[in-house]
Amino acid sequence: MLKITLDYVPASSNASFLMIKQTEVTSRAEYLPFFYVHVYSSIFALIAGFIAVFFDKNLKYLHRFFGRIYIVCTLLLSSLSGIYIGVFANGGWTAKVSFVVLGILWFYTTYKSYTEIRKRNIQQHQFWMWRSYALALSAITLRMWKVILVYLFHPNPMDVYQIIAWLGWVPNLLLVEYLIKKHKT
Amino acid sequence: MKSINLIFASLFLSVVVISCKKEEKLNNQVKSDSVTSKKEVEQEFHKELYGIYSGDFNTKPTSSEYNNGIEEYKKISVKIKRITKDSIYGYSVVNGNQRPFRGILNENTMDFILDEPGNDKSDGRFQLKMKKDSLIGDWIAFNKTSVKSPEKIVKLTRKEFVYNPNFMLSKDTSEDSDYDNPVDWNDGKAKKNTYVNSDGETEVSELTFYRSASDNVFKINASKQKLTEKDLKNLRKLDLQIIRNTVFARHGYSFKKETYRQFFENADWYVPVSNNVDADLSPLEKENVALLARFEKYAEDHYDTFGR
Numbered sequence: 072m073l074k075i076t077l078d079y080v081p082a083s084s085n086a087s088f089l090m091i092k093q094t095e096v097t098s099r100a101e102y103l104p105f106f107y108v109h110v111y112s113s114i115f116a117l118i119a120g121f122i123a124v125f126f127d128k129n130l131k132y133l134h135r136f137f138g139r140i141y142i143v144c145t146l147l148l149s150s151l152s153g154i155y156i157g158v159f160a161n162g163g164w165t166a167k168v169s170f171v172v173l174g175i176l177w178f179y180t181t182y183k184s185y186t187e188i189r190k191r192n193i194q195q196h197q198f199w200m201w202r203s204y205a206l207a208l209s210a211i212t213l214r215m216w217k218v219i220l221v222y223l224f225h226p227n228p229m230d231v232y233q234i235i236a237w238l239g240w241v242p243n244l245l246l247v248e249y250l251i252k253k254h255k256t
Numbered sequence: 257m258k259s260i261n262l263i264f265a266s267l268f269l270s271v272v273v274i275s276c277k278k279e280e281k282l283n284n285q286v287k288s289d290s291v292t293s294k295k296e297v298e299q300e301f302h303k304e305l306y307g308i309y310s311g312d313f314n315t316k317p318t319s320s321e322y323n324n325g326i327e328e329y330k331k332i333s334v335k336i337k338r339i340t341k342d343s344i345y346g347y348s349v350v351n352g353n354q355r356p357f358r359g360i361l362n363e364n365t366m367d368f369i370l371d372e373p374g375n376d377k378s379d380g381r382f383q384l385k386m387k388k389d390s391l392i393g394d395w396i397a398f399n400k401t402s403v404k405s406p407e408k409i410v411k412l413t414r415k416e417f418v419y420n421p422n423f424m425l426s427k428d429t430s431e432d433s434d435y436d437n438p439v440d441w442n443d444g445k446a447k448k449n450t451y452v453n454s455d456g457e458t459e460v461s462e463l464t465f466y467r468s469a470s471d472n473v474f475k476i477n478a479s480k481q482k483l484t485e486k487d488l489k490n491l492r493k494l495d496l497q498i499i500r501n502t503v504f505a506r507h508g509y510s511f512k513k514e515t516y517r518q519f520f521e522n523a524d525w526y527v528p529v530s531n532n533v534d535a536d537l538s539p540l541e542k543e544n545v546a547l548l549a550r551f552e553k554y555a556e557d558h559y560d561t562f563g564r
Contacts (some may be wrong), residue, residue, distance in 0.1 A: 075563050090554040094485045121290045161489055214562045221560045227470070228559060229490035 088118040095159050105152045110147035120204045150178040162232040169236035177206040199249050205247040213239025296381040302339045309334045309391045309412035328405050333528050352512030355532040378404040389414040415528045422481035439468040442514045473498040478544040493555040500548035503541050507533035
């Protein structure tokens, strides 16, 4: 993931994925800033989220420090910019709906988790954060599914894109709901 | 104006001088003075033979002593550009290798002997005979050890090359082909399949997979319509490559890469005439070619890797 982010350093208007996004880049002045906000903030959200989720009890300072970074990155930067670029996503409305819904859910679950911890409701905070991070991990699972599908079926690029747009986060969410249910009982 | 006057003067003089041997000295003097301008008006003959002759360039079956059993089947185009009193000028192009030649024409027998310059290892001599609209004969390399098959049979027919943006590849509906769409036979990927047979033994079978193009290569014309990113996003690399190179094929580009030659050599409209047609592209074609090249690069770098 870090390597993918580093493809965009230094920032340029036609690096990597932007090679096939020149219509948006040239016709919408705000596209590029939103895109780069998403790319640069998301890598921090992914790393900070990983530390906060897996070091939740034993190292409280670490958990709180990285938890705050995750909340700020996700709520203010990554999810909102994600919703914006989702509106202009490749793959037609199938993919656009998926990315916009994903963005909204990511924002909502993260916000919920934040309000629960403000109320010192640790159990609910944990569950909501699991959901939030499961959605954040779609950045990785989506790309993973792509490699698998392309290897197996050699589909056309946008056909695979419409599939991974949904496959990237729906199974993640289902899995985490299953874990929550198991945890409760 | 001065040079034109000079040309007329020299022409006039040469006419006068031919009938008057005494003044031969003077004539030679004028000739050397106006050697550059004289070249341009040197009388040309048989202009009706000028043009492009295109066809087969295949290994001679009888020349097994040199070619070690290697048989090559290539397409060649020969362009006759100028025929003067004592020389014939033009070039040949094979697989993107364009070579000038100079030779002689026997007007009585219509025999052509055309020599390539000899400074390339693949240069040689054509000996051709004109029969109606076809040129038939052979080609023999100057250096027989430097090329795979030094003796070739040449069979050419006269072709008119005219650029037309409407030319497209069309579906191969011939009966001897199992595939309607273009397949890249030149670039297969071997995959190994391991399976356990009925005796419980593990067997490995190897299959080669070839890329095949979609119907889009028959529909998207990069010489006529302004292509957008939206038009190209769902295309795979081979489609993009074919659509882009169809532009060059229409302009008579002689492809260096076998991958592209195989798609166009069977199209009846395709006449390779040059190894560089960049200057002939229309502004629309240039834009589309740049866009297509960008998408090819993206497909190459990202299609099957971890990323978007």
